[in-house]
Amino acid sequence: MAQIDTVLADLMRVWLLGPDGWTMPVCEIAAKVGHSYRYIWEPVSGGEGFGFTGELLENEPPHRAVTTETMIGADFPASLNELTLTPVDGGTLLSLVITDAAQRDAILATGMTSGMETSYQRLESILAVSFTA
Incomplete structure (x- = not known):
């Protein structure tokens, strides 16, 4: 399992970077319920x-994960996040529900959504090459 976690972390470091010009030096994945994660x-x-840390509370691969999330160095309380992946024609619909409205709004106000969009576009390009090769 540790080898799979390393491969997943290496893949995340390739696509989950936000806008060009960023690196992800810390990518510690929560592999099992009760494990913690940390991304910087x-x-x-x-x-x-900047970074986030939290704990994996529920995991139903490959469709659903529930985590806590705290922005490192911020004064926000931990939020509860529910990620769902739903197959749709031509792809996958990713939904992320953040239950702490104040934290969600503060994060949205930073402009991180454009970096997230860039990351997801990067992932889509990687997957397109991987599945057509």
Whole structure:
């Protein structure tokens, strides 16, 4: 299992970077319910990075995961996040429900959504090449 976690972490470091010019030096995946995760991003040019940590509470691979999430260094309480992946024609619908509205709104106000969109576009490109090769 540890080898699979390493492969998954390496793959996440390739696509989950937000806008160009960022790295993900820390990518610790929660492999089982009760395990914790930790993700840290840093700009390539130096400067302040950011990160999230939390615990995997429920896991129904490959369709659903429920986690806690805390932004490292922020004064927000941990939120409860539910991620669902639903097959649809031509792809997969990803839904992420963040239960703490104040934290959700604060994160949305940072502009992270554009970085998330870039990451998902990067993942889509990687998968398109992987499945057509």
